[in-house]
Amino acid sequence: MGRPPCCDKLGVKKGPWTPEEDIILVSYIQQNGPGNWKSVPNNTGLSRCSKSCRLRWTNYLRPGIKRGGFTDHEEKLIIHLQALLGNRWAAIASYVPQRTDNDIKNYWNTHLKKKLRKTEEDEAEGGPSSFPGFSSNYHHPNSKGQWERRLQTDINMAKQALHDALYMDRPSFIYDSNPSCSSSSHSSTTPARPASTYASSTENISRLLQNWTRKPPKNNSPPGAHQSTTASSDGTATASVPNNIVSPESSSLFQHWESKQSAAEPLFPLSLLETWLFDESSSYVGGHDMNTAAIY
DNA sequence: AAACCTTACAACCGCGTCCCT
DNA sequence: TAGGGACGCGGTTGTAAGGTT
Numbered sequence: 001m002g003r004p005p006c007c008d009k010l011g012v013k014k015g016p017w018t019p020e021e022d023i024i025l026v027s028y029i030q031q032n033g034p035g036n037w038k039s040v041p042n043n044t045g046l047s048r049c050s051k052s053c054r055l056r057w058t059n060y061l062r063p064g065i066k067r068g069g070f071t072d073h074e075e076k077l078i079i080h081l082q083a084l085l086g087n088r089w090a091a092i093a094s095y096v097p098q099r100t101d102n103d104i105k106n107y108w109n110t111h112l113k114k115k116l117r118k119t120e121e122d123e124a125e126g127g128p129s130s131f132p133g134f135s136s137n138y139h140h141p142n143s144k145g146q147w148e149r150r151l152q153t154d155i156n157m158a159k160q161a162l163h164d165a166l167y168m169d170r171p172s173f174i175y176d177s178n179p180s181c182s183s184s185s186h187s188s189t190t191p192a193r194p195a196s197t198y199a200s201s202t203e204n205i206s207r208l209l210q211n212w213t214r215k216p217p218k219n220n221s222p223p224g225a226h227q228s229t230t231a232s233s234d235g236t237a238t239a240s241v242p243n244n245i246v247s248p249e250s251s252s253l254f255q256h257w258e259s260k261q262s263a264a265e266p267l268f269p270l271s272l273l274e275t276w277l278f279d280e281s282s283s284y285v286g287g288h289d290m291n292t293a294a295i296y
Numbered sequence: 297a298a299a300c301c302t303t304a305c306a307a308c309c310g311c312g313t314c315c316c317t
Numbered sequence: 318t319a320g321g322g323a324c325g326c327g328g329t330t331g332t333a334a335g336g337t338t
Contacts, residue, residue, distance in 0.1 A: 014307080014308070015306095015307075015308095016306070016307075017306085017307085049308090051308080051309090052307075052308075055306090055307065055308080056306090056307085059306075059307085060306075060307095067305095068304095068305095102305085102306080102307090103305085106304075106305050106306085107304095107305090109304095109305095110303070110304055110305075111304090
């Protein structure tokens with residue numbers, strides 16, 4: 001017996017989302033919060049599958065998402081994390097502020113994989129690396145089976161959780177929610193490129209969202225929320241907003257979203273992880289064990 | 297200018313996991 | 318404890334946009 005389709009195929013619209021659909025979805029989530037996706041198509045009248053609604057929200061419409069314009073720093077972080085975690089994009093995304101797993105996965109498949117391959121070829125020929133700062137020796141997916149790598153990762157995470165439990169009062173355990181801080185720690189060598197917040201095709205949606213992401217709560221603001229739409233905050237936010245779009249201050253959406261974000265905090269403190277990763281990039285000699293040991 | 301090729305990324309699909317009854 | 322529904326994740330595809338010939 002096969003798995004039943006997640007939704008009725010008849011009458012379910014597929015393909016690119018229109019701005020109108022985006023507005024409907026955003027309005028609904030703003031009022032009800034994300035979750036209970038099954039009911040979203042019925043309650044909004046959208047001819048979309050619940051999965052599609054969730055994906056659209058998490059990968060595109062959710063506040064605090066930075067799109068495109070990966071910095072060198074982010075690239076290196078992703079490469080290191082991929083080497084450590086494998087293709088566990090959701091886990092990787094939890095360490096890269098403002099990036100979705102889908103975005104990282106796409107960027108890996110379209111850019112980083114090629115870059116690394118080219119680096120390997122360059123090094124095989126004895127020439128200069130096309131990817132300065134990285135050695136292909138680092139990326140050796142076949143050196144360990146994926147299951148073994150995952151096991152090692154899980155062990156390390158368990159260790160870290162125990163460590164955190166024991167040293168919770170340490171001030172160093174702070175997930176740096178300010179993306180400018182996390183990226184600026186290496187910005188002296190890798191200045192961040194300006195990031196486009198939304199694809200131009202949905203710029204109007206970004207403007208819409210800007211109205212309720214421009215003033216996130218000052219305290220306990222979610223990671224990445226500060227710059228969620230800064231690229232388009234040019235004062236031209238004149239998109240017509242439906243009356244049922246409420247202001248960020250009065251919306252419960254941010255509370256929903258904040259709780260989600262805090263739940264998705266990385267198991268490792270980012271600052272510690274970054275220190276390890278970037279120290280490691282210059283001292284790697286051939287094994288994950290040595291690196292993971294450096295954490296503790 | 298048109299045809300073809302390549303690239304980038306949004307979105308879909310299927311499976312695994314979690315949670316509720 | 319088992320069954321089923323809902324959600325999350327990773328792999329893959331479709332297609333629009335840009336580049337090249």
